[in-house]
Amino acid sequence: DAKTTQPTSMDCAEGRAANLPCNHSTISGNEYVYWYRQIHSQGPQYIIHGLKNNETNEMASLIITEDRKSSTLILPHATLRDTAVYYCIVRVPLIKAAGNKLTFGGGTRVLVKP
Amino acid sequence: GAVVSQHPSRVICKSGTSVKIECRSLDFQATTMFWYRQFPKQSLMLMATSNEGSKATYEQGVEKDKFLINHASLTLSTLTVTSAHPEDSSFYICSAQRASGGSDTQYFGPGTRLTVL
Numbered sequence: 001d002a003k004t005t006q007p008t009s010m011d012c013a014e015g016r017a018a019n020l021p022c023n024h025s026t027i028s029g030n031e032y033v034y035w036y037r038q039i040h041s042q043g044p045q046y047i048i049h050g051l052k053n054n055e056t057n058e059m060a061s062l063i064i065t066e067d068r069k070s071s072t073l074i075l076p077h078a079t080l081r082d083t084a085v086y087y088c089i090v091r092v093p094l095i096k097a098a099g100n101k102l103t104f105g106g107g108t109r110v111l112v113k114p
Numbered sequence: 115g116a117v118v119s120q121h122p123s124r125v126i127c128k129s130g131t132s133v134k135i136e137c138r139s140l141d142f143q144a145t146t147m148f149w150y151r152q153f154p155k156q157s158l159m160l161m162a163t164s165n166e167g168s169k170a171t172y173e174q175g176v177e178k179d180k181f182l183i184n185h186a187s188l189t190l191s192t193l194t195v196t197s198a199h200p201e202d203s204s205f206y207i208c209s210a211q212r213a214s215g216g217s218d219t220q221y222f223g224p225g226t227r228l229t230v231l
Contacts, residue, residue: 034219043207043222044158046116087157093218102148102209102220104158 003027004088009109012082018075020108022088025069030092033064034102035073037084044087044104047073078112085109117141118210120223127198128231135193135226137208143188144210148220149181152205164191198230 005023012018024033032051036044048055048062050071055062061074075082087107092100117140127133137147145166150158162183164170170183182194191210195202205227209220 036222038158041205041225041227043118043120043225044209046219046221049219100146101160101163103160104150106157 003090003103004105006086006088006105006108008106009111012075012078012110012112014080014112014114015077018078018082018110018112020073020075020086020088020110021070022073023070024088024090027068027090028092031090032093033062033068033071034089034091035060035062035086036089036102037082037086038107039081039084045084047086049093080112080114083110083112116212116219116221118208118221118223120206120208120226122226123224124227124229126229126231129199130197132194132196133198133228135195135206135208135228137191137193137210137223139189139210139221142210142212144191144212145188146211147185147191148209148211149183149191149193150207150209152207152225158207161193195228198228200230203228203230 032049034049035047038044048060050062064071085107089102119138121136147164149161152158160173161176162170162172164183164185166185166188172178185191205225207225209222211220212218
């Protein structure tokens with residue numbers, strides 16, 4: 001079972017920031033928060049991951065609460081090409097470690113509108 | 115970096131035939147590769163974990179004799195769907211994890227759409 005909960009869907013306005021929430025209240029100390037997205041009929045695309053600190057890369061920012069029980073993925077300027085299903089997953093990233101698997105839940109279906 | 119390819123991207127076959135799908139990590143070595151299946155309007159479901167040079171570990175409910183996995187090198191894993199039937203029609207996706215330690219990320223291939231007639 002997925003260890004995260006996300007809204008089923010959300011709409012965003014093109015050019016505005018998109019804030020995608022994720023709850024992971026049972027996260028363990030050695031689990032990272034990963035975000036992937038899947039555009040229709042394609043394989044998932046890695047976006048970003050983090051453990052405790054906020055992270056930023058060329059695609060997005062990840063804000064993790066101090067208690068690590070929830071996080072928010074921020075797409076700073078949403079475009080139509082950002083329309084996809086976004087998955088928030090907690091995982092132990094070490095090879096052959098327990099909890100290494102990626103377990104996909106339902107994700108959030110994000111529709112960016114003009 | 116971190117590019118994973120799959121071949122073929124789409125395959126149509128007759129019921130009873132076998133189909134082989136290749137997954138390659140193009141610019142990194144992958145000790146571990148994963149195979150997923152995705153039915154329409156559903157999320158990805160992990161089928162098996164493949165470690166280079168050893169037998170794959172299958173998830174509960176996945177038939178190991180039907181879905182043969184070979185991970186012969188650090189850049190190639192193959193999934194063979196044996197005696198395919200229409201209910202095996204699905205989107206098959208692989209992912210690869212780098213061989214180095216640390217907070218390693220899984221990178222996904224573009225997927226293979228299998229249609230069994």
